[in-house]
Amino acid sequence: MDFLETNKRAGALEFLETAIQRVEEQQDDVQLSLNSLDNQDEIVDAALAAAEEDNFDEILEQIDLLEEAVTEG
């Protein structure tokens, strides 16, 4: 058995494991971003519905929520 090659492969495997873990973390971030966009869209829809009824208090409330959602998203 070539120990040098085996060691190199062990190092590469460790690197691959870290890289895969990193990609998985990014996949989680991507999912969170998509969830945040869905949430923002729901708030915008609620604000638009309130605008149709000229319900300014409700619109202002939804815009506060939107600001919160964008800040956290």
Add this chain to the structure above:
Amino acid sequence: MDITENNKSPSELEHEDVLDQVQTLFEQFTLAVEEEDKLKALEAIENLFTFSQKQYKLIDVQTTLNGVKKAQEIGDDNEAFVQTLEEFKSSNEEERDLIKNRAESLLGLKENLEAVQKTFEEDTNTEVAA
């Protein structure tokens, strides 16, 4: 504490927070470049991009809020802020497409990495068995 700090309006302070945050993110990028760490540099640029995007969205929200207040003052004209809200939603749609592309790229990258990992593991197992 600098005495002039007390004379600053909340929006000015907020503006300074944004600049501080941009500077911090840019310093992270510069450091990564100096260390020749490409992954860290990419991550820093990505963070800077995400932060800028968020700031633009907050400006849209602020514009909408001002539009609502104006409409409330004058009574019935809500056309301007409704348009801003619709534009906000449309820009979210574009952002969603970009994120979906990124999700696909990540999936492809993960599959490639796992394929290489599998090959390496099989080679190692074959050697151990021999």
